[in-house]
Amino acid sequence: MTSPVNPPPRLLMGPGPINADPRVLRAMSAQLVGQYDPWMTDTMTETMGLYRDVFRTTNEQTFVVDGTSRAGIEAALVSLVEPGDRVLVPVFGRFGHLLVEIAERCGAEVHTIEVPWGEVFDPSAVEEAVVATRPKVLAVVQGDTSTTMCQPLEDLGEICRRHDVLLYCDATASLGGNPFETDLWGLDVVTAGLQKCLGGPSGSAPITLSPRAATVIDGRKHVEAGIRSDDDDDEDAAGVRIASNYLDLAQVMDYWGPRRLNHHTEATTMLYGARECARLLVEEGLDAAVERHARHGLAMLEGVRGLGLAVFGDVAHKMHNVVAVEIPAGVDGDAARSALLTDFGIEIGTSFGPLHGKVWRIGTMGHNARKDAVLVTLAALEQVLRAGGVPLTAGGGVGAAQEVYSS
Amino acid sequence: MTSPVNPPPRLLMGPGPINADPRVLRAMSAQLVGQYDPWMTDTMTETMGLYRDVFRTTNEQTFVVDGTSRAGIEAALVSLVEPGDRVLVPVFGRFGHLLVEIAERCGAEVHTIEVPWGEVFDPSAVEEAVVATRPKVLAVVQGDTSTTMCQPLEDLGEICRRHDVLLYCDATASLGGNPFETDLWGLDVVTAGLQKCLGGPSGSAPITLSPRAATVIDGRKHVEAGIRSDDDDDEDAAGVRIASNYLDLAQVMDYWGPRRLNHHTEATTMLYGARECARLLVEEGLDAAVERHARHGLAMLEGVRGLGLAVFGDVAHKMHNVVAVEIPAGVDGDAARSALLTDFGIEIGTSFGPLHGKVWRIGTMGHNARKDAVLVTLAALEQVLRAGGVPLTAGGGVGAAQEVYSS
CATH class of the missing domain: 3.90.1150.10 (Aspartate Aminotransferase, domain 1)
Known part of the structure; x- marks a missing residue:
């Protein structure tokens, strides 16, 4: 026979997960409501607004992916990157290697630059690599818990704009505990998780997409599987269909947006938790x-x-x-x-x-x-x-x- | 200003999600514990055993995927199916079409048979299609809420064994409320969700894999991205790397198994919920x-x-x-x-x-x-x-x- 869940008392002072704020767990004990109940859609819309505050952005496309922070990372990359696209990853720890691995699985041609563990990149080194590799996407971790380092991002958005590169940032470990500015720094896509500075459990991945990132991703949804819809020589042609259904951000945007197109069944309890994490941060400032x-x-x-x-x-x-x-x-x-x-x-x-x-x-x-x-x-x-x-x-x-x- | 989450009272009598059993929500309010805490790994192992009872299987590879039921479906298909593999889907409602769509995104050559909404398939019709299309995987929904129909599965395992086909079943809507026998019926992979007959919230996807399915999936993990590791003419050669990292069941098996290789950060609160859902069913019988x-x-x-x-x-x-x-x-x-x-x-x-x-x-x-x-x-x-x-x-x-x- 098994017993009711009864975890031992622990003070979690590792690199995450940490103890959830009791307010978050209380919020998660609220009863469920149907997916298209007006109260539920209002709650989803409200959660989008709260995460705009957390990410410091005006991006309309700001919501949560139903999975752990890793699901958010993969949703960003699989939705942005088409097979054969070049992706540049500055690697300064374990989670940089994860971005490389996921981008490779998306079929990207991945280029990396590396510094020894315990260091970060000078923006000029990143720009040099951008110039040398001409990537579609620059994918960078802000805070890599494996080394404790926090990569300065202030200049990377400007570099990416200058070279017409999309800038993706994995802010899982850093958001809420370190300065972060989605719009001011010109970040196109940012993903996070609840289990670090946001004070919640793993299982929900907040994400924000700039209008230009949303346009790139949205353009992929009318494409048949594996088939370019137009002349391959036309660089504006819609590309290859997104390889995932679950993490297809074009569909997920339509699900969170005013059209409310059916996609997955919302992980309502995790949504309640994600909402309360954002409320805690916004209340504190x-x-x-x-x-x-x-x-x-x-x-x-x-x-x-x-x-x-x-x-x-x-x-x-x-x-x-x-x-x-x-x-x-x-x-x-x-x-x-x-x-x-x-x-x-x-x-x-x-x-x-x-x-x-x-x-x-x-x-x-x-x-x-x-x-x-x-x-x-x-x-x-x-x-x-x-x-x-x-x-x-x-x-x-x-x-x-x-x-x-x-x- | 936002308010603490305070959903209106609702009796959810639709096709799911339904109201969570209060015991499940109470279990989910328990505090977090570190991912490799001995209590946590014991709890994971115990949850695997509980779901073996629920699925009626002795499959070692029985665990939960951290995402909604749709994540479980995609994990099964992306891990089993390589680009170019043939997949047969008997479609008798909306969720059959979802299996088709996901298999297509995995690069499968998908074949379908269909009956009008409101009907199910005679096993002989499925066998005819198996013979005609020689699929690697037969993917079938047990209960499709779009039509309310429940496809009889008793004979499909034997058909699949006879023709050396892997049998995947989406039991999201049916498991726990309708007869289900993973081992007796010869099912290779089964996925589910918590938000239907299991009495929990969406966000965790129980899954079980037969030894032969586990072997097929495990064989794909030593492969470089997009590259066959051996002569293409050798049918036993390891195939194409699994296109997803998050839903790569080869890695997820190593994470749940005795090696406990690090993968995602466990969605601990959802795990507590999934465990309590299984306990409720096992206690009731x-x-x-x-x-x-x-x-x-x-x-x-x-x-x-x-x-x-x-x-x-x-x-x-x-x-x-x-x-x-x-x-x-x-x-x-x-x-x-x-x-x-x-x-x-x-x-x-x-x-x-x-x-x-x-x-x-x-x-x-x-x-x-x-x-x-x-x-x-x-x-x-x-x-x-x-x-x-x-x-x-x-x-x-x-x-x-x-x-x-x-x-």
Whole structure:
């Protein structure tokens, strides 16, 4: 026999998912309503407006994809990219590689530029690559949790406009906790998820599309499968039909738009959750939420340094909401994580690829970007490391964080 | 300013979604736990076992896809079907057309057979088409809510084994409310959703894969994008890489399996919901749940007949959980639905395609396959139709349903 779901108490201080804000879970316990009930369509329209505020955009085409943040990424790429299109991906961590993999599956000719993990790109390097590869789409992650780095985007929109390139940004890990400006920065498509700085569970992917991106995608919906509808030499001809039905943003736009054409059955409970995540951010104010993530992220950063631990990567370009902490020599990183989880109920993150076994990743995001969450994590980490024989200044972590809070 | 989510009270008696069982919504309000927390991986493993019971299978590869039922359909087809593969779809309603559309987008050469809406196929007609078209995959809907028909599947597995065809079934609308036997019927892949007879919200797609289906799909994961890994003449050569990352079941199997390879971030809240839906069914007993749907479905059927209304289609092959009611001459079907919703808080369904404007669809499924839901719907429908001038026997609907309940 199975029992009712009864998760153990956990403070989730990894790179996400984090504990959902209780308000989001309460919103998700509301009863369902039919898909075309006037209340439901009003709620969908209201959610579109809330996410325009979150993304800082006036884009009409702003809604949620029913799936995790990865579904949002794939919806963007499969809808924008036709087989044979060139896509440029500046890779500075694991999620850049994911963009490459997904674009390849869409049939793109993918070009990459790379920097070592722990660094970001200078915009001029991106422009050089744009000039060299002439892509249809530049696809870039803003914040890559695998390295904690946050790629500056301010100049990329202008570069893309100059070279007639569509700019897609995966803001899953960064949105809500770091400055973000869809319209001001000239981003064409942005996708996100709820499980990072938005304070909700994974399973809904907010997305926004500029008018020119929407036009490109909408132009693909009248095409027969795999058949160009016009002379191949005519560059304005409609292209190849979008390979996915579920993630076909041309159809999904018609579903969210005034025509309300039937598509999938709305994941209503996730919609309630996505709506409440946006309400929390809009109520707090986007600038205030970013400032909160900056403050608690700095407290965590100074706290781990106060414990005598080193921080990985170019800290000047670190996301506010996650820090990569070098595992001290002689410490078994997984055993320490396990002790934190088992004895203190606190989860911190492991790492991937070149950083595996070398750093822990500690997050301060969404509902958990709070003073008490930062201080108990530092206090518990101190105890676990001291028990493992690491010589630490007692209280050095909490003390350094407190200094940030009192400054 | 927006308000906390506060849906109006609705009794959802359409073809789905229906009101979620309160136990499912309570389960979904549980707090999140990290993706690789031992409690979480145990919960995932337990959910796999629960869905083996629901699907009546011993298939190791039984889990949920993070998306709506449509995501499950696309995951099945994009993972099974390579460009150029032949797929046969017996179409007896709208969701058959959806299978065609999705298979086409996967690059399949799709063949169809069709019967008029309101009928199902004789297995011999399916076998004839299998022989004529030699498909790799036979893709069939069990219950198509657009027509209310339930395609008998008992003989299709044997036909597919005889002709070495993979058999995929979309059981979204039928599972839990109609007899279903994955292993006994020889089904290779089955997908479902929560929002029909399972009593949950849309957003999670249970799926099961037979060992031979899993082998076919797993064989595609070592292939470079778009490139056959071996001589094209070698029919055993690994084929074309799966076009989707998000819905790549080869990767999703590795994520749910003992290797627990990282893929998407689990939609934990939807997982809690999916698990509770399965627990409800397993506690009640699958046979008892089907019997409950049969009983309340019959009460609704006899009730609408007792009101003097005609029922559409081959009632001998109707799903238990939905009935298509012919709109009486002179009645504005949408106005009547609107009155039911506005004045009585009850939603019934409209119709698509050839049935648009001709029938209403009334569901009795999941949490709403209950006597009180049936009787209040019949009582309210009587009032709305009498107010619209339709001559009805007062109490004829409720009376006929009561006779079913007392028999």
